[in-house]
Every structure is written in C-alpha cells, then in structure tokens.
Amino acid sequence: MNIIPKPKSTQEYKGEFLLNSTTRIIVNLKEGPLLETAEYFAERVKLATGYELWISDNTFDHKENIIFFNLDDENTKFGKEGYSLEVRPTNITIRANTSSGIFYGVQSLLQLFPVQIYGNHANAGMKWSVPSVQIEDAPKYPWRGMHLDVCRHFYPKEFIKKYIDLLALHKMNVFHWHLTEDQGWRIEIMNYPQLTEIGAWRVDRSGIIWNERKIQQPGETADYGGFYTQQDILEIVDYAAKRCILVVPEIELPGHALAALAAYPEYSCTGGPFDVATGGYWPIVDVFCPGNENTFTFLEGILDEVMTLFPGEYIHIGGDEVNKANWGKCPKCQQRIIAEGLNDENELQSYFIKRIEKFVSSKGKKLIGWDEILEGGIPPEATIMSWRGIGGGIEAAKQNHDVIMSPTDYCYFDYYQGTPSSEPDAFPDSLLLLEKVYEYNPTPPDLTPAEKAHILGGQGNVWTEYMPTSDQVEYMVLPRMSALAEAVWSSGAEKDFHEFYERLNVHCRRLDELKVNYRPTD
Numbered sequence: 280m281n282i283i284p285k286p287k288s289t290q291e292y293k294g295e296f297l298l299n300s301t302t303r304i305i306v307n308l309k310e311g312p313l314l315e316t317a318e319y320f321a322e323r324v325k326l327a328t329g330y331e332l333w334i335s336d337n338t339f340d341h342k343e344n345i346i347f348f349n350l351d352d353e354n355t356k357f358g359k360e361g362y363s364l365e366v367r368p369t370n371i372t373i374r375a376n377t378s379s380g381i382f383y384g385v386q387s388l389l390q391l392f393p394v395q396i397y398g399n400h401a402n403a404g405m406k407w408s409v410p411s412v413q414i415e416d417a418p419k420y421p422w423r424g425m426h427l428d429v430c431r432h433f434y435p436k437e438f439i440k441k442y443i444d445l446l447a448l449h450k451m452n453v454f455h456w457h458l459t460e461d462q463g464w465r466i467e468i469m470n471y472p473q474l475t476e477i478g479a480w481r482v483d484r485s486g487i488i489w490n491e492r493k494i495q496q497p498g499e500t501a502d503y504g505g506f507y508t509q510q511d512i513l514e515i516v517d518y519a520a521k522r523c524i525l526v527v528p529e530i531e532l533p534g535h536a537l538a539a540l541a542a543y544p545e546y547s548c549t550g551g552p553f554d555v556a557t558g559g560y561w562p563i564v565d566v567f568c569p570g571n572e573n574t575f576t577f578l579e580g581i582l583d584e585v586m587t588l589f590p591g592e593y594i595h596i597g598g599d600e601v602n603k604a605n606w607g608k609c610p611k612c613q614q615r616i617i618a619e620g621l622n623d624e625n626e627l628q629s630y631f632i633k634r635i636e637k638f639v640s641s642k643g644k645k646l647i648g649w650d651e652i653l654e655g656g657i658p659p660e661a662t663i664m665s666w667r668g669i670g671g672g673i674e675a676a677k678q679n680h681d682v683i684m685s686p687t688d689y690c691y692f693d694y695y696q697g698t699p700s701s702e703p704d705a706f707p708d709s710l711l712l713l714e715k716v717y718e719y720n721p722t723p724p725d726l727t728p729a730e731k732a733h734i735l736g737g738q739g740n741v742w743t744e745y746m747p748t749s750d751q752v753e754y755m756v757l758p759r760m761s762a763l764a765e766a767v768w769s770s771g772a773e774k775d776f777h778e779f780y781e782r783l784n785v786h787c788r789r790l791d792e793l794k795v796n797y798r799p800t801d
C-alpha cells in the first residue's frame with residue numbers, strides 16, 4: 280500500500296480485483312455530486328485504460344465486477360470527509376456519508392491501481408489489478424490548504440486546473456488563490472475595468488534578480504502579465520468544487536496594492552502616480568488611504584463582485600506587511616485617527632480591517648487575514664492565518680479565533696529545498712527540507728483542548744517571485760505538498776519519514792504519469 284496521505288487504518292487480504300471493460304460503477308443516487316464523482320473516476324479510468332465504464336444506479340443482474348459508490352447520509356460514523364474502502368476479488372465498495380468522503384475514497388482507490396492509472400495513454404495489455412484491502416479513513420484537520428500567488432507571475436487557467444488536480448490527488452481541500460499584489464491585479468472586476476486594463480500588466484524585467492529590478496521608466500511598455508476573466512473564475516471554482524476543493528480568494532488590503540493604485544491612484548494617500556511594480560517593492564509605503572471614504576466605496580464594490588464569484592464562505596483580505604509612514608503624513612488619515620478616537624496608525628490599520636470585516640460579514644461571509652491583523656485589535660469574527668511563526672496563531676486561538684497555521688519555517692514552499700548552489704533560484708537565505716515539512720504538526724502542544732479546537736489545520740504557501748514558469752511552481756511544490764498532505768490528513772501517531780519516503784518513491788511515478796515537474800528525491 281503506497282497511499283499518500285497515509286490512511287487511518289489498512290487491513291490487507293488475499294486476492295485482487297481486476298478492472299476490465301465490463302466493470303460497472305453503481306451509485307446509490309444517480310445525481311448531484313455523487314454522480315459527478317463517479318464520472319470523475321470513470322473519466323480517469325477511460326484516459327488510462329480506454330474502457331468506458333457504465334455508471335448505473337441499478338444492479339440489473341450483475342452481482343460481480345462492480346465498483347459501488349454508497350452514499351449514506353444517515354450513517355454519520357465517517358464524519359464530514361471520512362470513508363471506508365473495501366476491495367474484494369468480486370467487488371469494490373466505497374462508503375461515506377458525504378460525497379466528499381466518497382471522493383476521498385476514490386483518491387485512495389486510484390492509488391491502489393498500478394501507477395499507469397494516472398496516465399493518458401489508454402495502455403493496452405495492462406493488468407488493472409487492485410489488491411484486496413479494507414481501509415477506514417478520515418482527515419485529522421478540516422483545513423488542508425495550498426496557496427498560490429499568481430501575481431508575481433501569472434499562470435494560465437489550464438495550469439490552475441492542474442494545480443487543483445494535484446491538490447485533489449493529495450486530499451487537500453482548500454485552494455487559497457492570491458489574486459492581487461504590488462506586481463499585478465489578476466481578477467476582472469466589471470465596475471473597475473482599469474484594475475486589469477492597467478493593473479494586470481508590468482514591464483518585463485525577466486532575467487534580472489527580483490530585488491534589483493528598476494521601476495518602470497518613462498516610455499517603457501507594460502505588457503507582461505495577464506488576468507482571469509470572471510468567466511475563468513467561475514470555471515475554476517466549479518472545477519475545484521467537483522474535486523471537493525474550496526477556493527478562497529485573497530484581495531490584499533491595505534497593502535500589497537500597488538497594481539490597484541497604478542490603476543486608481545486616487546485611493547492612495549499621496550495620489551500617485553504609480554506604476555505596477557516590476558520586481559521587489561519594499562517597504563510597502565503606497566497603500567490604500569483609510570482617511571478617504573471613497574476608498575471604502577471602491578473596496579466594497581470590488582468585494583461585492585468577488586463574493587458573487589466565489590460561493591464559499593471565506594474571503595481573505597491579506598493585511599500583511601503594511602508600512603504606515605504615509606498614513607502618518609496624510610491629513611485625511613490623521614483626521615480619521617482623531618474622528619475615530621484612535622491612538623496611532625496601528626489602530627488605524629485595525630479600524631480598516633474591522634470596517635472591511637463588518638462589510639464582509641454583512642454579506643454572510645467570513646474574513647481571514649494574515650497575523651498582522653491582530654495588531655491594534657482584531658475584529659471579533661476574523662480567522663487568522665499565522666505565517667510569522669506560530670505566535671500569532673497561538674494568540675488568536677487564546678482569544679477564541681479560528682486559526683490556520685502556515686508558518687514560514689514549515690510551510691513556505693518558495694524556500695530552497697536543498698543546497699542553494701545546486702538548486703534553481705529561490706527565496707534568498709532560505710531552506711525548507713522535505714523531512715521538516717513531513718514532521719510538521721499544526722497544533723501547538725501548549726494549548727488547552729478548547730484552544731486546540733480553533734486550529735483548523737495547515738497550509739502550504741507558494742509565493743512566486745522566483746517561479747517565472749508553471750514548471751518551476753511544480754518543482755517547488757512537489758514533493759513537499761505530499762509531505763504536508765500527510766501532516767494535515769494523517770493522524771501522525773506513528774510518523775516515520777523513512778516509511779513515508781518508500782511510499783513517496785511510488786508516488787513520484789504517479790507524478791511522472793501526470794507529467795509533473797517535481798523535484799527528484801535525493
């Protein structure tokens with residue numbers, strides 16, 4: 280058994296199930312997500328084997344050679360995402376009480392086949408055998424996330440789908456889509472078309488070290504970048520939903536907003552003008568002006584469209600790394616500080632986030648922010664994403680806030696994964712080895728049980744300053760995501776890196792079939 284992430288319990292039996300052209304898929308409900316999951320499985324089988332399996336909700340006269348998908352929503356023993364998978368020489372049965380559970384059962388089933396099941400060659404002459412086994416499984420955490428920054432470099436829609444497929448392969452269930460930045464605005468907003476007409480494009484300084492790039496010069500053309508149309512977004516959200524993945528959009532404020540300000544400089548403190556950053560932009564001084572009422576009208580207009588496009592309950596608003604120097608000099612910001620009785624610019628940032636949080640929750644959504652939003656006071660309903668270590672996450676959990684852990688030390692996949700001299704360029708002076716990711720435990724040991732319950736899970740972050748191509752993203756993400764998947768799905772009671780490593784060798788052959796440019800294991 281080489282399943283990643285490792286299931287809770289696995290019992291092996293003698294014999295094997297052989298899939299052939301007459302194997303039937305029988306669902307106990309021929310509609311909705313259960314049917315879609317059956318179709319998803321049948322599509323993968325067709326690509327690899329050439330067989331077009333029948334999907335039915337009726338056993339007819341067949342008693343054997345069946346793969347049953349049994350959704351029983353009265354049977355709550357599996358939890359929201361758990362499943363059982365029973366393989367016998369006669370039949371295979373996946374049971375769960377949600378369609379997500381069935382989907383994860385399918386992921387495990389696929390990993391029991393020869394690795395060629397992930398290929399697209401319609402292999403003739405392959406023996407499609409599955410060993411007899413009984414698996415009981417459920418995830419450790421409800422939040423198993425992967426983030427992707429599509430702003431430092433833009434990746435086409437097709438790659439986003441491949442990325443989502445890779446999450447699904449690992450039973451990850453959240454795609455945190457970082458859509459706005461100093462270096463590019465990537466989401467079409469109908470009411471503010473210049474966000475993408477201007478904000479999605481920068482001058483191309485490829486080949487020059489990220490932090491040494493000159494800003495845009497007079498006469499230069501900004502033609503490097505791209506964006507996702509609202510149609511693209513809907514397509515991606517639907518694609519992800521069929522794979523049990525929630526897409527969480529991130530719209531950065533008050534900082535990391537230079538691309539938006541290049542398009543609409545009137546919402547800054549100074550009025551601009553600005554150009555979209557061509558590379559490193561630091562410190563982040565040009566940010567939204569919270570002294571100006573119109574800034575909130577603008578941001579709420581954007582968020583309105585975003586919340587319509589993304590049906591999930593979470594909206595990430597960033598909140599990290601704001602330099603407040605301009606707020607200190609801006610008459611409108613200083614007026615706001617006085618009018619609201621605030622002590623300083625930190626509390627002004629808090630005012631900003633709390634006001635946005637009120638708006639977001641008035642629409643029935645939940646706000647997530649990076650741990651900086653704790654400074655100056657956190658809005659009551661906010662969820663914290665802890666990245667500067669785990670201190671912010673601990674503090675938030677103690678204040679009864681939900682927390683997602685993504686500390687740089689364990690979860691930043693833009694860090695080098697080996698000796699820098701033998702690796703492609705990555706974040707300077709960084710290192711995050713596979714072993715370390717594997718050992719990660721998102722729950723800090725000193726929390727009380729009630730505080731621990733606020734730790735929703737963990738997430739890998741993929742900042743793409745040093746990833747100009749999607750091939751490079753794949754190289755940085757895998758196999759570290761395989762290790763993280765196990766850290767957030769598997770119970771972790773008996774972690775054994777060497778045993779994981781053996782499974783990973785087989786898993787890498789799956790990645791070969793999927794044509795993923797993963798980093799070879801040492």
Ligand code: ACM
Pocket residue numbers: 599600649666
């Ligand atoms: C971050 O890495 N600035 C959240």
Ligand code: ZN
Pocket residue numbers: 547548567568569570571605606609610611612
């Ligand atoms: Zn201002």
